[in-house]
Amino acid sequence: MKYQSAFEMIGPVMVGPSSSHTAGAVRIGNLAREILNEEPRSVEFRLMGSFYETYQGHGTDLALLAGVMGYSTDHPAVSEADKRATEVGLVYTFKKEHLGFFHPNTVAVLLHGDRHNVDLIASSLGGGKVEVQELDGLSIRFSGEKNTLILYHADQQGFLAKVSHVLDSEGYNIARLSLERWRRGGYAITVCEVDEEIRGDLLEILHTKVSQLKDVRVVRSL
Amino acid sequence: MSFTHLHELIRMADEKQTSIANLMLEVEIEQSLHTEKEILERMNRQFFVMEEAARKGVETPVYSRTGLTGGDAHRVGAYLKRGTSFLAPQTLQAMSFALSVNEVNAGMGRIVATPTAGSAGILPGVFISLLDSGRYSREDLVRALFTAAALGLVIANSASISGAAGGCQAEIGSATAMTAGAIVELGGGTPTQVGHAVGLALKNSLGLVCDPVGGLVEIPCIIRNGLHAVTALAAADMALAGVKSVIPADEVIQAMYAIGNAMPESLRETGLGGLAATPTGKALRERVFGKKVETE
Ligand code: SF4
Numbered sequence: 001m002k003y004q005s006a007f008e009m010i011g012p013v014m015v016g017p018s019s020s021h022t023a024g025a026v027r028i029g030n031l032a033r034e035i036l037n038e039e040p041r042s043v044e045f046r047l048m049g050s051f052y053e054t055y056q057g058h059g060t061d062l063a064l065l066a067g068v069m070g071y072s073t074d075h076p077a078v079s080e081a082d083k084r085a086t087e088v089g090l091v092y093t094f095k096k097e098h099l100g101f102f103h104p105n106t107v108a109v110l111l112h113g114d115r116h117n118v119d120l121i122a123s124s125l126g127g128g129k130v131e132v133q134e135l136d137g138l139s140i141r142f143s144g145e146k147n148t149l150i151l152y153h154a155d156q157q158g159f160l161a162k163v164s165h166v167l168d169s170e171g172y173n174i175a176r177l178s179l180e181r182w183r184r185g186g187y188a189i190t191v192c193e194v195d196e197e198i199r200g201d202l203l204e205i206l207h208t209k210v211s212q213l214k215d216v217r218v219v220r221s222l
Numbered sequence: 223m224s225f226t227h228l229h230e231l232i233r234m235a236d237e238k239q240t241s242i243a244n245l246m247l248e249v250e251i252e253q254s255l256h257t258e259k260e261i262l263e264r265m266n267r268q269f270f271v272m273e274e275a276a277r278k279g280v281e282t283p284v285y286s287r288t289g290l291t292g293g294d295a296h297r298v299g300a301y302l303k304r305g306t307s308f309l310a311p312q313t314l315q316a317m318s319f320a321l322s323v324n325e326v327n328a329g330m331g332r333i334v335a336t337p338t339a340g341s342a343g344i345l346p347g348v349f350i351s352l353l354d355s356g357r358y359s360r361e362d363l364v365r366a367l368f369t370a371a372a373l374g375l376v377i378a379n380s381a382s383i384s385g386a387a388g389g390c391q392a393e394i395g396s397a398t399a400m401t402a403g404a405i406v407e408l409g410g411g412t413p414t415q416v417g418h419a420v421g422l423a424l425k426n427s428l429g430l431v432c433d434p435v436g437g438l439v440e441i442p443c444i445i446r447n448g449l450h451a452v453t454a455l456a457a458a459d460m461a462l463a464g465v466k467s468v469i470p471a472d473e474v475i476q477a478m479y480a481i482g483n484a485m486p487e488s489l490r491e492t493g494l495g496g497l498a499a500t501p502t503g504k505a506l507r508e509r510v511f512g513k514k515v516e517t518e
Contacts, residue, residue, distance in 0.1 A: 002378060002379050003225070003374075003375050003378045003379055004225070004249075004253060004375070005250060005253065005254070006246050006247075006249075006250050006261075006265070006367075006368055006371035006372070006375070007250075007264070007265075007268075007371075008337075008375070008378070009336070009337045009370065009371040009374030009375055009378065009383075009400070010265065010268060010334065010336055010337075010345075010367050010368075010370060010371045010374070011268055011334055011335060012334070012335055013268060013271050013332060013333075013334050014332070014333065014334075014335055014339060015330050015331065015332055015333075016326065016327030016328060016329070016330050016331060016332075016333055016339050016342075016439070017286075017327050017328050017330060017339060017340075017438070017439040017440075018338075018339050018340060018439050019335040019337075019338040019339040019340070019342075020338065020384055020385075020386060020491075022330075022339065023335065023339065049386075049487075049492075053437060053492045053493060053494065054434075054436075054437025054438075054491065054492065054493050056511065057288075057436050057437040057438040057493070057510065057511075058437065058438065058439065059287075059330060074332055076332075078330065079287070079330040103386075103387070104386050104387070104487075104490070104491075105384075105386055125384065126337075126338060126378075126382065126383050126384025126385075126386070126387065126392075127335055127337050127338050127378070127383050127384070128335055128338075195255075
């Protein structure tokens with residue numbers, strides 16, 4: 001089922017003019033920023049379908065930029081995001097590209113910070129709801145509506161068992177868990193959604209107890 | 223419980239002898255782990271944002287960022303005071319409030335998506351006019367927003383609420399159906415009558431294409447909100463009078479989905495067909511973007 005909460009139909013509170021082109025775009029930007037986990041220095045947006053045809057009119061460009069700068073969907077400065085980006089020295093570009101067979105309102109966000117890069121493809125499904133389609137070239141889906149752990153790791157036997165054991169003993173309930181890898185024994189990403197708020201100490205515990213783990217990012221529920 | 227079929231929702235409400243609003247609230251409590259009080263408070267805060275947007279453009283003219291539209295809510299509000307309108311004053315007031323919300327939206331102001339930003343005027347337009355009527359308390363109206371939400375969820379899960387995917391029927395049509403159904407419950411209608419209101423309202427929106435001039439949520443979006451606020455009130459009255467939707471609401475929703483899938487891309491939010499492709503539509507687009515654009 002796509003939608004579950006009353007606040008997806010009555011909400012979000014947002015700055016206009018379009019829930020799929022403005023609010024959804026802010027949220028996609030927010031997701032990319034959270035995964036990057038540091039101040040972005042430059043960003044490239046590749047838009048497809050109706051997203052590109054109408055992006056200026058709907059302020060999608062401003063919304064995406066506002067999102068990667070960490071603004072919320074109802075932040076009054078969304079409409080000035082381009083000016084603010086220039087002020088803080090965030091370099092940005094917009095391009096048109098056919099990204100594959102996704103929802104028409106889909107964008108690739110290539111975000112660069114000092115230490116990390118994020119390469120994300122996400123769709124704005126309507127009403128402000130978004131869904132990640134790909135992360136770093138792997139087909140990974142999540143919405144950011146639940147607290148989400150993104151685990152970068154080596155693909156080795158026992159990884160998921162260790163992760164679920166740690167989460168269980170720390171009192172987290174796993175709502176969804178999915179692993180994607182490039183090839184057997186290679187590099188993999190696991191996305192794990194949990195019902196509870198993610199506490200700061202969890203990341204440390206995961207790092208000590210799960211040897212295959214290379215990096216963890218947290219996306220807090222929208 | 224899942225929100226995918228209206229007939230299931232109606233059956234459950236009948237069986238439990240409760241309202242659709244209460245069913246929605248129960249599910250929200252269960253899923254969010256928040257208390258009923260917290261959830262109602264959150265909805266109440268949203269209702270205040272709706273009210274602010276609904277009144278703003280009636281009190282003083284609000285214009286869009288592009289300058290293509292604006293001031294219509296104020297015009298209708300002023301006309302209403304002359305006392306010579308065809309529509310009953312309260313109905314016309316709902317129209318003016320609906321227009322205002324979408325004018326605020328086009329000005330990159332703050333609104334509540336109900337269910338989307340393009341269709342954000344219909345529900346607040348009708349609800350704030352009912353608040354002003356004095357017949358319903360703020361509390362009643364906040365509760366009725368949960369009826370609207372449940373109906374929206376059914377439509378969104380079994381069809382679509384995105385203009386890019388399903389045309390304007392999916393946005394304006396869904397908002398009209400949600401509003402009509404919600405006020406039927408508010409007005410004392412049975413869950414079955416709520417279903418008929420959804421069916422009636424949605425039937426009258428089928429086929430509506432998404433053809434915004436210049437791809438901007440302004441023309442025809444703003445006036446569609448104003449006019450469909452009136453449709454929502456009319457559909458609710460029809461259902462409360464006992465008129466039935468001969469085609470059951472769930473089948474109407476499926477028809478909407480099929481029609482949306484059959485719509486060409488030019489009529490699904492690309493700003494390339496329909497009103498957007500008229501000579502005036504194209505000229506306005508050029509005025510905003512300062513360049514010629516290929517249309518179909
Ligand atoms: S015409 Fe398109 S953009 Fe305008 S309200 Fe309808 S669906 Fe939304």
